[in-house]
Amino acid sequence: MKKLALSLAFCLYASAQVLRVGITPYPNATILENIKDDLKELGYELKIVEFNDYILPNLALNDGELDANMYQHKPFLEDFNESKGTDLVAVANVFLPPMAAYSKKIKDLKELKNGALVYIPNDPTNESRALDILEAAGLIKTNKEVKFRSVIDITENPLNLDIKELEAAQVPRVLDECDLAVINTNYALAAKLNPTKDSIYLEDLNSPYVNVIAVKKGNENNEEVKALIKVIKTPKIKNLLEEQFKGAIIPAF
Numbered sequence: 423m424k425k426l427a428l429s430l431a432f433c434l435y436a437s438a439q440v441l442r443v444g445i446t447p448y449p450n451a452t453i454l455e456n457i458k459d460d461l462k463e464l465g466y467e468l469k470i471v472e473f474n475d476y477i478l479p480n481l482a483l484n485d486g487e488l489d490a491n492m493y494q495h496k497p498f499l500e501d502f503n504e505s506k507g508t509d510l511v512a513v514a515n516v517f518l519p520p521m522a523a524y525s526k527k528i529k530d531l532k533e534l535k536n537g538a539l540v541y542i543p544n545d546p547t548n549e550s551r552a553l554d555i556l557e558a559a560g561l562i563k564t565n566k567e568v569k570f571r572s573v574i575d576i577t578e579n580p581l582n583l584d585i586k587e588l589e590a591a592q593v594p595r596v597l598d599e600c601d602l603a604v605i606n607t608n609y610a611l612a613a614k615l616n617p618t619k620d621s622i623y624l625e626d627l628n629s630p631y632v633n634v635i636a637v638k639k640g641n642e643n644n645e646e647v648k649a650l651i652k653v654i655k656t657p658k659i660k661n662l663l664e665e666q667f668k669g670a671i672i673p674a675f
Contacts, residue, residue, distance in 0.1 A: 438467040441646045444479035444491035445472055446591075448612045449663075449671055453516070453654065454492070456662055460653040466646055474591055476545055477502075483638055484508040489646055492516060493608070495631040498547040501570060505546075512634035513642050514651045515674040517663055519607030519633060521551055522621030523559070527601050531559055531623055537582050538601035544587035546570040551631060552604035556585075559623045607670060618669040632674045 441461060445451060451470060458468045471488060473479045479491040480502050494502075496512055503510055528534060542552035550570040556562045562585075563578035564571045573585050588596065590606050594613035597603050607617055617624055625631075635654070637647055653659075655675045663673045 438462065438465055439646060440469050441466040441490075441650060442469045442471055442488045443650065444482055444488040444493070445470060446474065446476065446479065446493040446608055447472060448608060449517075449519075449667060450492055450608065452666070453659060453662070456659065457650075457653040460656075460658075461649060464649045464653070466649055476548075476590060480506070480508060480510060480636070483510060483636065486638070489641070489644070490635055490637045490650055492635050493633065494636065495547070495633055497551075497570075497631065498545070499634070499636055501546050509639040510636050511639050511642060512636050513647060514635045514655065515632045516635060516654060517633050517674050518629060518631065518672040519611075519670070520617050520625040520629065520672070521548075521555060521604060521606055521631070522610065522617040522625060523555060523602055523604045523623040524597060524610070524615060524621050525600075525602045526597055529622065531561065531602075534561070534581055534583070534601060537584055539599070540583050540585045541588050541593050541596050541600050541603040542585060543590035543593060543604070543606060545590060546572070547631075548590055548606060549573075549587060551625075551629075555604055555623060555625055556583075558626065611667075611670060616668070616670050 443454060454470050461468045479493055482488045483491050499510060499512055543549050547570055549572050553564050553571050557564055562576050565575040565577055568575045591609055593603050593605050594609050610617060641647060660673045663671045
């Protein structure tokens, strides 16, 4: 009987369908590592494919190298489709990682001096989002008629801030060199920075920038996609986010 049970278990494992999900680092990997066994019970072997930029995960998804990805918000996804000619869709909300401004040189934005050096992400949606934060903090004003704004759309800059654009993953690495840096939460957490504890200005929690699971259009109702959503949108993962990240990551389901 034991041999038969082991044999059946082996056959089930061997026949498990591989589910390939692309992510950028922490906290996405933490979430997916905690659903591997749940997916295995549903007949899927989860393969986590990690990327260190925001472009390749969508290209890989569009090319069929991935079944889904989980790393971006809807404004970024919509802009990517428009600029790259891809046809990707969001199928589920997962969490909100509030973007924040950090500094190792000042404790309050009022301490910023004329000509202070500020780094922000350089991809269209996250740059616009970072500028929203600087504007909400009263540091600049921008042209609101532009959908995705960049530094050229700054209309008022009373402190003459030297705002430089840099690839999002690289921004934490220049924190020692600048006066202020606006950092995406996944890269902040990877650099051991907690938005609610270590930042000096935090994005409003009513932000539309909720991270989603995305798939190629036409695959929204695939069984493996439904399985992925099912095992993520559970009290188990909600509690994981709330307990482990303590406000740095907010469940969106």
